[in-house]
Amino acid sequence: MKKILAIAFALIALPGLAQKEGLVVTYDKTFYWIKIFDKLNYLSVEEKSRIQTSWGANDEGDKSKGKLLVTADQSKFVDMEQEADGGYRGRKSEYMVFRDFVKGTKTEVEEFAGKMYVIEDSLVVPSWKVMNKIKDIGGYLCMMAVSEDTVKGQKITAWFANDLPYSAGPERYFGLPGLILEVDINNGELVMTASKVEKVAAVEGLELPKKMKGKKLTTAEYDQMMRKFISDSIKSRRNPYWSIRY
Amino acid sequence: MKKTLLLLFLCLNVLFVKAQTAARFNLKGSTVDTAGAPLPESTVMLLTPKDSTLVNFARTSKDGTFEFKNLKRASYLIKVTYVGYLPYQKEINPKDAETIDLGKISMAAMDQNLYEVVIKTFRAPLSIKGDTIEYDPKAFKVPPGASVEDLIRRLPGLQVDQDGTIKAQGETVKRVTVDGKRFFGDDTKAATKNLPAEAISKVQVFNEKTEQSRITGVDDGKHEKTLNLELKDSHKKGGFGKATAGIGTEKRLEGKVNYNRFNDKNQFSIIGLGNNTNQGGMSWDDYQDFKGSQSFNWGDDGDFGFGGGMRYISFGGDEEESLTIQAGRGAQNRGFNKNWAGGANYNFDTKKTKFNTSYYYNQTSQDLDATSRQTNFLTNSAFTKLDTNGRRNFNENHRGSLRFEKNLDSLNTLIVLSNMRIGNGTSNYFSHQEYFRGDQDTTQLSNMSDQRNISDFNSFALGNTAIFRHKFKKKGRNFAVSVAYNVNNSTGKVIQRSTNQFFRTSQTVADSVLRINQTNDTRSLRNQVKGSLLFMEPFAKKFVMESFYNFSLKSDDVDRDVFDVGEGGQTRNVNLSRYYTNKSTYNRVGTGVRYSHNGLNIATGLAVQQIQLDGKFAIDQGQPFTNRIDRKFFNFTPNISLNFDLKQNRYLYGGYQVGVSEPNIRDLQPIVDNSNPLYIRVGNPNLSPTTNHSINLGYNHFNPGNFTQMFFGAYYNYYKDQVIYSQIVDENLVTTTMATNISGGKSFNLYGNYGFPIVKTKSNFNVNASYNRGTNLTNINNELNRTTNNGYNMGFRLDYTPSDKFTIYTNANWNITDTKYSIMSGQNQKIINTNYGAEMNVRLPKDIYFNSRFSYNSYVNDRYGFDQKMPILNLSVYKTMLKSKKGEIRLSAFDLFNKNRGISQSAYQNFVSQEQVRTLARYFMLSFTYNMRGVAHSVRRKGFGY
CATH class of the missing domain: 2.170.130 (Ferric Hydroxamate Uptake Protein; Chain A, domain 1)
Known part of the structure; x- marks a missing residue:
């Protein structure tokens, strides 16, 4: 009886499995916080250069990891738990980006200023410019594309692999002919590089969580909130970039 | 009519269809290699020719074909890529074609x-x-x-x-x-x-x-x-520097120069400063410009202990004369100080090797004239001392440092540190003291003392540490070992002279007079060898076990020769002269477990430690040892710490620690020090180490959304075998103190702070309050006195920053301390210190700025009619000038009302005291600054916004 059940389950699961063929990609993220100070226009040239000379050479970057699950139809990105190294471990902030390429929708869960937000909206592909530059990332030949985030004031450089025909990428980045394997923000302020690309026959865990706590926002509302926060912080001479996901 | 309508409709329809075909077009083609074989799955991108913006993309099918339908009629840049082939690109213009067939696109293999x-x-x-x-x-x-x-x-x-x-x-x-x-x-x-x-x-x-x-x-x-x-645009190299010079009334002068030159691997800097305006030495900013990338180093402390996984920045000791350069000590508000300092620093900096060396010299001459009043409470009696004294101090230090850090490979790191200080100084102290019976300075004169001490000292100190850290392949498994060797050698000579008159029967003629004329030569040498081991092992993903071992062997060798100077010359005082050696051996071994997961970090541990003292005393070097101290102390020291990163930017932290500190060698010496005949110190070889139990708990919260912040917390300390100075006061008001152990001293502190914007970005309000309670025990004439302090502190801050042209910052602070003495319950003291402050900044046209700072301090103790008020107003006006605002000219007025003094009052142990020190008051100064990085001014206060 058990065997029959198992077979029955397998049969039911089969069509699902076929659809779930895709990738599990691990991204290593390094955030060079020292470079951020150059953006704070209320600091004087002297203060900025003092920060660079005393801390710049020692900034090895804040390291973290994220995981992207992707199929032809959907993708989901989440942060990974920091590995124990004997030191202090901070709380993992809640973050998830889910995209449905078939329906053309996205759901992002993000913690900001101590509050949870759920951004649900249609997928709007960023405007990418494809450049004539190539490099190798983990054995995949990648091309360069650039874009701009006017809300956070970021110049985004993405490297995508034509060999991996998924129009997805880490965090908020997607919309290129191949999977984005590296993202560089403002010439190295933040770098996210794929460290592991696994091809799997069935991607597990690629579904929206049943419960998502947080205030619902549209992309436009989220952008407006960010703009206001950044401009208020700069006016109040506080570094806004500690409190937002850069 | 119907027909016409139908016709019209048809016409429109045709037109519409025509328009649609004209607006859109199709594009197709196929990709092949040079031999003509199709290239399936190649990527075809359509970009705008102007700026390469991606418009659409497709992949070729199995036969290498692709097709874009209904494209907007415009020029495109078609770009085809295929792994191992040179990318192909071509601009296409559809003109009025409905379908463009690019045919076979032949891709050339990349070399x-x-x-x-x-x-x-x-x-x-x-x-x-x-x-x-x-x-x-x-x-x-x-x-x-x-x-x-x-x-x-x-x-x-x-x-x-x-x-x-x-x-x-x-x-x-x-x-x-x-x-x-x-x-x-x-x-x-x-x-x-x-x-x-x-x-x-x-x-x-x-x-x-x-x-x-x-x-x-x-x-x-x-x-x-x-x-x-x-x-390269900026081939990374450059230099920056700053020079300031100021001249003022009252012969006030100040100047500072620094220069820093660097390229991507080397940094070289120099600094020089001098002033007689109580400005002190280097500020933190100066320090950072001087030391550059070596300003702050993590993990330079080789004394591993609990939390060994936490690497932090260490700044040498807190003591006045540490081995490393001390920065950020701020202005000196006591007396008149002349400061000179200068130094040079060199850094070599690569990912693998870091090297730093620096030399720094500083000197301070200080003139300090003070008057003080102190009332001491005894069992049902009291006496009051008036003291008028002066000090002329001179102090200079040469400091040298070397630091070398090498990342041998990704797993092994070596750090070698060596710091040295050579110092010398002189001090000239004179004092006139009057002792009165009772708690007023008028009732009955008891003693009068005139003292003069002249001293002169030289010291040499050297500290060397080597730390080796090894990370194992298994993440989180770490090993570290450190060794250190420290030397401290000092010699000093003090000439002590005093005339002490005792009045019992008369207020004008002394009943007895005691004259002291002594010289005291002290030579001391301390050697210390230290070593530490640390091992950390992670287990079960969320836990780390850490174990450490510390060893230290400290040997002291002190020769103190005291001579009585009489008419016939010097005679050695055998009661005060001593030669002693002391060996202090310290061993500690401890282990702990840390749990860390998703922001919750809890660590618990236990250490056992042993201190062994082996001291020998002789009347003089070469003489047989007469006394011996051989003591062993054994303690368990538990340790608990908590750090909890809660959601919504809330943090909870706390801990419980036990600290053991060994008794001071001076307190252990079995000698009677009567160099001040009115205050005699007696050593106690039976002292035990002090054990301190401390508990703290705190919470803080910052809301980046609305900029409110809050923190509060509490801490508690309990002392076991605390070293206190018991007093015996005889009928001549001569105090004899002896270090003794006592248990039961404790302190408790509760604090809180809340800040929020009244108008976001324009105005902020902050309130803070704290309460502290302390219990201090002392034996006064063999009776236990329990002094209880209750302190209440409250403050407000209101910032008004409406624009880039005008700001106001105000604050108010009240501090009340109630002190009760158990031996004299009628003598409760209430000390009230108050401070009000206001600062205004205005930006005027033509890059002219105006700054005014007002503070009003009051110090009150009603019982003694002590009521001092001190309004201080500082004004300055300055203007940026020269190309790129590199210059600044500034006119400043300090203490416009000429009221500045150093005032302090306290109530502690069995006394209450007030002191006033003469210090730098009103002067005006004109100064000029040239800064290669530009002089930036803002009406906003500095120091926030990182």
Whole structure:
């Protein structure tokens, strides 16, 4: 009886499995916080250069990891738990980006200023410019594309692999002919590089969580909130970039 | 009618359909290799020709075909890529065609050699623009100081012959340009041999028309290989510096110069400063500009203990004369100080090796004139001391430091530190003291004492530490070992003279007079050898076990020779002279477990430690030892710590620690020190170490959304075997103190702070309050006195920052301390200190700024009618000038009302005291600053916003 059940389950699961063929990609993220100070226009040239000379050479970057699950139809990105190294471990902030390429929708869960937000909206592909530059990332030949985030004031450089025909990428980045394997923000302020690309026959865990706590926002509302926060912080001479996901 | 309508409708329909076909078009084609075989799954991108914006993309099917339907009618740049092939691109213009068939797009294989070498080996960004191949030199490692030729040798597809001739894809490079310009005519080697590789940002190889065809304008079809070198925008090197000089009334002068020169690996800096305006030494900003990348170093502390995994920045000791440069001590508000300082620093900085060396000299001359009043409470009686004293101190130090850090490989790090200080100083102290019976300074004169001490000292101290850290392959498993050797050698000579008159029967003629005239030569040498081990082992993903061992052997060798100076010369005072040696051995071993997961960090641990003291005392060096102290102390010290990163920017932290501190060697010496005949110290060889139990708990919260912040917390300390100074006061009001152990002293503190914007970005309000309670125990004439302090503190801050032209900052602070003495319950003291402050900044036209700072302090103790008020107003006006605002001229007025004094009051143990010190008051100053990085001014206060 058990065997029959198992077979029955397998049969039911089969069509699902076929659809779930895709990738599990691990991204290593390094955030060079020292470079951020150059953006704070209320600091004087002297203060900025003092920060660079005393801390710049020692900034090895804040390291973290994220995981992207992707199929032809959907993708989901989440942060990974920091590995124990004997030191202090901070709380993992809640973050998830889910995209449905078939329906053309996205759901992002993000913690900001101590509050949870759920951004649900249609997928709007960023405007990418494809450049004539190539490099190798983990054995995949990648091309360069650039874009701009006017809300956070970021110049985004993405490297995508034509060999991996998924129009997805880490965090908020997607919309290129191949999977984005590296993202560089403002010439190295933040770098996210794929460290592991696994091809799997069935991607597990690629579904929206049943419960998502947080205030619902549209992309436009989220952008407006960010703009206001950044401009208020700069006016109040506080570094806004500690409190937002850069 | 119907017919016409139908016709019209039809016409419109036709028009509409026509318009639609005109607006949209289809594009198709297929990709093949040079042999004509289809290339399935190749990527076809449509970009705008203007700026390469991606409009659409597709993949070719199995037969290599692709098709875009209903494209907006516009020009496109079609770009086709296929792994191992050179990208293909072409601009297409649909004009009015309905469908464009690009036919077979033939893709050329990328030079396999080039592809393999560039892409696989070097992982180098390589860009291809038309026939231009561009290399990024960052990806090709060349040794420091290498020339461009060395760099080119490493670039795939390029060759350099024996004679320096460059070949690109087998063809000889005929021309080398720098930033597109010819470099030394046609000699292609001039640039490549002479330019440093590190100055180059890009290397480009392309075909250029021949000189002939460029002159004639007729393309003869011949091309020459050209190599272009692009230079870096800012080849990272530079320098900055700042100089300030000021001249004022009352002979006030100040000046400061610093200069820092750096390139990507080396930093060199110098600083020099001098002032007689109580400005002290280096500020933190000066320190950072001086030490550069070596300002702050993590993990330089070799004394591993609980929390050994936490590496932090250590700044030497808190003591006045530490081995390392002390910065940020701020202004000196006591007396008149003259300061001089200067030094040089050099850093060498690479990812693998860091080296730092510095020299720093500082000197301070201080004139300090003070008056104080102190009432001491005894069992049902009291006495009051009035003291008028002066000090002329001089102090100078030379400090040298070396630091070397080497990342031997990714798992092993070695740090070697050596710091040295050579210091000397002189001090000249004179004091007139009057002792009265009772708690007023009028009732009955008891003693009068005139003292004069002249001292002179030299010291040498050296601290060396080596730390080796090893990370195992298993993440989180770490090992560290440290060894240290410290030396402290000092000699001092003190001449002590005093005349002490005792009045019992008369108020004018002394009943007895005691004169002291002594010289005291002390020579002391301390050697210390230390070592520590640390091992950390992670387990069960969320836990780390840490174990450590510390060892220290400290040996002291002190020779103290006291001579009584009489008319017949010097005679050795055998009661006060001592030679002693002391060996203190310290061993500690501890282990703990830390749990850390998702923001919750809890650590618990236990250590056992043993301190062994072995001291020997003789009347003089070479004499037999008369006393011996041989004591062992054994303690368990538990440790608990909590750090909880809660949601919504809330943090909870706390802990419980037990600390053991060994008794001071001076307190252990079995001698009677009567160099001050009114205050005699007696040593106690039976002292035990003090055990301190401390508990703290705190919470803080910051809301970045609405900028409110809050923190509060509490801490508690309990002392076991605390070393206190018991007092016996005789009928002549001579106090004899002896260090004794006592248990039961404790302190408790509760604090809180809340800040929020009244108008976001324009006005902030902050309130803070704290309460503290302390219990201090002392034996007074063999009776236990319990002094209880209750302190209440409250403050407000209101900032008003409406614009870039005007700001106001105000604050108010109240501090009330109630003190009760158990031996004299009628003598409760209430000390009230108050401070009000206001600061205004105005930006006037033409880069002129105005700053005014007012503070009002009041110090009140009603019981003694002590009521001092001190209004201080500082004003300054300044203007930025010169090109790029590099200059500033400033006129300042300090203490416009001429009221500045150093005032302090306290109630402690069995006394209450007030002191006033003469200090720098009103003066005016004109100063000029030149800053290579520009003088930036703002009406906003500094210090926030990081």
